Amino acid sequence: MTFSSLILTTLTFGAMFSVLTLSLNLQYARGGMINFGTVAYFASGAYAYAIFTQDPPSGLDQYAFGLGLPWYVGFLAAGVASLLFALITGWPTLRLRGEYLALTTFAFAEVLHSFLLNERRIGNGSVGLSNVERPDPALIGVNDMLAYAIAAVALMLMTAFFFHRLLNSPFGRTVDAVHDDETAAQAIGKDGARIRLQVFVLSAIPIGFAGALYAMITTLVAPAMFTAELTFFVWIALALGGQKTILGAILGTLALVFFQEAVGAIPFESVRAAQIAASVEEVVTGILFIIVLRWQPWERFSRRTKA
């Protein structure tokens, strides 16, 4: 892997996962909600995109639906799917406080995962849906990698803009009030559970879009791509970047993706060396995590640029 392709890959996946980190940041730092099922909203988007765009089943296909619609319809459907999943999972749980929400969102994500694995009529079971349709990057006259890097960065910037607009408003003021002191907010007529649900559902929409983008990039959706590991990855990125700012969330994610891609790009002479490197990577990730949590350099940096 060349250095420029390393940068491009980091940018693509870093920007794409930043969308998830930004959403978690909104839910957690501003809404006080711990979402341990992030991957499920991402998966809803990816599967919705695949199902809406793929051709009807034929031959050995076990899936039942393939709508064969254009990619942009699939993309919108991904946002809607994630929104609906957030509505269904948020409605019964958002009266609960933090820890319970963490448990229920985690459980919902596990349920979705095993549903996709076992219900073949939706996503072809463990095999997943392959050859997912995608727009032709030649459309904008650049190669695949660059096109998806641009798309991911654009999605990230739009998400940041969307959240910024949402929060720097009377709505954001009410969200902060509910987060600070729900009882006091109720005393001025604010419905905490309702406002939390609004934040939860709105912040799920970009996660769905990111899922669609992921499906386009990999041209594959399969249950194995959407495990709890992805949720924890995003939480680590959020912890790295600090929860206070939008910029911190983005930098944390880019750093984590860069680190993983860089380690993955080191050429190894033998399988044994690669195995050692893999375990070293985990140890180093852990150490890095502790160091960053202790000194929070990104958070300092983003605070300084904000001031």
Place this chain on the structure above:
Amino acid sequence: MSEIVLSVEKVVKQFTGLRAVGGADGLSFSVRRGDFLGLIGPNGAGKSTTFNLISGVLKPTEGKVSLNGTDLSGLRAQEIAGMGLGRTFQTPRAFPSLGVLDNIMVGAQNPNEGPITALLGSWRGGDAKLRERAESSLERVGLIDRRHDLVANLSGGELRMLEVARQLIRAPRILLLDEPTAGVDPSLQVRLTGLLRDLHEAGTTLIVVEHNLTFLFDLADRIVVLQNGGLLAEGEPEAVRRDPVVVSAYLGSENEA
């Protein structure tokens, strides 16, 4: 005589092992529109708990509370607030993430506070008007000079007044204040006295819990005295002040202190 706006009927609040409100056979009292009711009693008598039961922060174990004839049993705190009931807390509850002015603006009932309006950006005109209303609320409680401050820089007494101002912007028809003068410096207290007189004259129904009896007996039309969660006495300030039961149970010890 004006109609009853608030009635507390045989209300009991049982915490594990403690009957905080209720006394022998439940607490009952009622308030008429435009009344200024003083609620007094020794520490632990159940005054703040009574406020929590009226405003829906707590639900009664027995009995019921009605506002304008509506039974509040099934209603949540924010719905009761939406019916025109305002309250402050004994321990001031500012929103630390928000500045002083935003702490007041957030109190208003605001048609522009939805997420769609936020995304469309169509809230700015309405917010400018809201800001003026917030400034006038701050003016009324004497905090206008602090409008650009962080709430962290406010004293305990100023936080209390901040909470009053946050209720003022909602223009509640019935307002409950829990120990509004505690920790408030004398000049702000004078302002508070004037403010409560104005609200009373404008027809707002007021219920005020207060340990500063000179302050309260001057303003209130009627006093309810609680002791151990039960009603000890009720009547006009002068009558209550002379009631031997009250004097021995409460005022006596207070005067010595």
